[in-house]
Amino acid sequence: MALLLAASMGAFGVLAWRRWRLLRLARPEARFDQLGERFRRMMRMGVGQQRMSRYPLAGLAHKAIFFGFIVLLLRSLILFARGFVDAPGFGYWVFDSGTLLGNVYALVKDVYVVLVLAGVGVFAYMRLVARTRRLTLSAEGVLILVIIATMMIADVVYDAAGLALHHPGAGFSPWEPLGSLAAPAFAWMGDGAKAFAWHAGFWVHVSLVLGFLNLLPLSKHFHIITGLPNVFFQDLTPPGRLRPIADIEGKIERGETLGLRTLDDLTWKGVLDLYSCTECGRCTDHCPAAKTGKILSPKAITVDLRNHLYATGSSRGATKAVEGEGGGVTLEDIVPAVVNPEALWACTTCRACEQECPLNISYVDKIVDMRRHLVMERGENPASLNGAFQSMERAGNPYAAGAEDRLKWAEGLEVPVLSDLPEGAKDRVLFWVGCAPAYDARARGIARAMVKLLNHAKVDWCCLGAEECCTGDAARRAGNEFLFQAMATGNVETLKRYGVTKILTVCAHCFNSLGNEYPDFGGAFEVVHHTQFLAALVREGRLTPTHRVETSLVYHDACYLGRHNDVYDAPREVLRSVPGVTLVEAAASRDRGMCCGAGGAQMFKEEEHGTQRVSEARTIQLVQTGAKTIASACPFCMRMLTDAVAKQGDGAIAQMDVAEVLLKSIEGEIA
Ligand code: SF4
Ligand code: SF4
Secondary structure (H helix, E strand, O other): OHHHHHHHHHHHHHHHHHHHHHHHHOEOOOOOOOHHHHHHHHHHHHHOOHHHHHOHHHHHHHHHHHHHHHHHHHHHHHHHHHOOOOOOOOOOOOOOOOOHHHHHHHHHHHHHHHHHHHHHHHHHHHHHHOOOOOOOOOHHHHHHHHHHHHHHHHHHHHHHHHHHHHOOOOOOOOOOHHHHHHOHHHHOOOHHHHHHHHHHHHHHHHHHHHHHHHHHHHOHHHHHHHHHHHHHOOOOOOOOOOOOOOOHHHHHHHOOOOOOOOHHHOEHHHHHHHHHOOOOOHHHHOOHHHHOOOOOOHHHHHHHHHHHHHHOHHHHHHHHHOOOOOOOOOOOOHHHHOOOHHHHHOOOOOOHHHHHOOOOOOOHHHHHHHHHHHHHHOOOOOHHHHHHHHHHHHHOOOOOOOHHHOOHHHOOOOOOEHHHOOOOOOOOEEEEOOHHHHHOOOOHHHHHHHHHHHHHOOOOEEEOHHHOOOOOHHHHHOOOHHHHHHHHHHHHHHHHHOOOOEEEEOOHHHHHHHHHHHHHHOOOOEEEEHHHHHHHHHHOOOOOOOOOOOEEEEEOOOOOOOOOOOOOHHHHHHHHOOOOEEEEOOOOOHHHOOOOOOOOOHHHOOOOOOOOOHHHHHHHHHHOOOOOEEEEOOHHHHHHHHHHHHHHOOOOOEEEEHHHHHHHHHHOOOO
């Protein structure tokens, strides 16, 4: 036992040190704040296995194995000790066979042996029989299942043969149900054979435990060690916030890398993400790009990056060792050596992958970081984005429209513009119109409906008029951080100049950017989405929907409202307040809602090659509910869904913003 422990622990030490060294080579990142909150999340999401239940059967199977491993850890420690202590029932005295704790533990252990075997059976069925699409059929995955099952069976053999040898004819024991039930299978053997089986069960179990330990750093099962730390060190800032590149101008002047170019640009948390992926495929299973035949697979990005990390591990150690001596190894650029640029540009930044991942692995930050390098250093963005970039630079919006047209949406309406108000924004909520409602013919209806509702509720409001510029959201998601920072800084200056404190948006992207990202540029405003604002006005009785709007209606969750900002109930609350409306839900809704295909700057570029457009796939899901109206709460979603509905030629489906539905009930019609 001493030799076995020393050899396996020594080998594990070497393997773990290699992984630790790669972590140490990575860039620093501050993730040691809010330790209490981190611990709570780790207990809920990691130990509580919260996200596992999103796939009920696999979730139950994983919970059985996860908790089984925790319970059986003590069993393994007891067996290691029995290798040294000449007492068959030894269990650190309190867990000795026959003591109350020992009996209770033996029973719980047996229950979990059965549960672990059942869990292994479920995963074997999923991999080998059902061939579940999201799981990759690999020899490693099957080997691990065989090892776990053998460990469990060896444990039962050890108990059963031990009982048959030491307590022949003892009969069934409620404290050791598995061992006592299996003991008769050994009763016919001679003492020598019983002893052999007893020893075999023991050595097979302990050897497999130690062998399994050494397999961990070499396999996707490394998550058994890194999973809880990865959940603990998750990003606690709002999910919709991207990390700014600090001192971007200085970095450009100094010729430093912008974004993620090689493995050297990954932070230690990025490396921990790679270590922690279990290859469960839940991320890809819900990725709208993957669902519509694009070559993007978030799981593949992680697995390929991890393989690249391991393959270059030793040479990176050498680079470190000769640092400053003119030597070293040149790492390949991740794009295109590891990640296909087409996959990168197919991402809508919808966060469906991150929402599903049981290990809290992040994707959007890495994908946008890779885009940053491509755009700002190599100028390798899709050509279809050039127009939007140029327009944002020159005209302050991605629609190639002039600032003088910014108020065209409001023709015929009375609009208080800040530059005309001597007192500035004092006591007024600033209606941030956004570029789509300002320039997109269909989306203008949202801004007009909103203004009418504000006036109905007698809200003191104002807007920036021609001084409003794009928030820069699309530029940032497309990787043009330099342009985004310039736009954000300019907007913050304008807003501060007028003393703006509260901002109302009708666009989920503006809502996210202004609320979650502008604080990084000195713009800490109270930002509210129009569905939240309208829900509050209805609740307070300042808006009363009266006319019946006889329609069945399905609400489409905008990613930047739902998954990025946890706003799911407010739009539904507004819609439910409208008499006559029957609200139905799509099978994929709320945090599982499918993206409309506009996010991540997709709105302003050609969609990557696939079998279907994302917007069309989503529209089919919504139409399948049988609803007569699709309601949305973001002008980007409206544009994508309206186009997709028109393309399907289904004139029977109406497409309206939540504000338009409410206005219809208040005014009886939409002007
Ligand atoms: S953010 Fe959305 S589109 Fe991008 S990889 Fe994740 S699931 Fe796919
Ligand atoms: S990233 Fe997360 S969801 Fe995707 S395969 Fe890995 S563990 Fe599963």
